[in-house]
Amino acid sequence: MTEVIDIQHWLDEDGLPVPSLRKQVLRIARLIESGGTLRVWQSRETLVECRRRVQRRACEGLLWVTKVDDGTLEAVCPNCLRDRVVVRGWESTEWATGPSDPIDLSVPVPDADHATTN
Numbered sequence: 001m002t003e004v005i006d007i008q009h010w011l012d013e014d015g016l017p018v019p020s021l022r023k024q025v026l027r028i029a030r031l032i033e034s035g036g037t038l039r040v041w042q043s044r045e046t047l048v049e050c051r052r053r054v055q056r057r058a059c060e061g062l063l064w065v066t067k068v069d070d071g072t073l074e075a076v077c078p079n080c081l082r083d084r085v086v087v088r089g090w091e092s093t094e095w096a097t098g099p100s101d102p103i104d105l106s107v108p109v110p111d112a113d114h115a116t117t118n
């Protein structure tokens, strides 16, 4: 079964997940984060778990995401081929550019002493 999702339908006006759909949105967000920076017809493994059951047991596959064209990501479980998701409307989301930039925690934060003074 292929699910076709326009992520814009699951986001509010600020681009944040609609609260009742948060879990589903974050699953798709992980696909976008992994696939958004790919070139067309590149593919990579994600940490998104397959949701299907194979012979009454949860499939242990992880979805692979492919950029099919500039506006379409498609993810499939290579293990069972039964969990398949097409994602559209992702290009303007905060996840499209991949993981967030790192922050350097070795640099002292100004005024950090105030919070821990006893």
Ligand SMILES: [Zn+2]
Residues within 6 Å of the ligand: 050, 051, 052, 059, 060, 061, 077, 078, 079, 080, 081, 082, 083
């Ligand atoms: Zn599977």
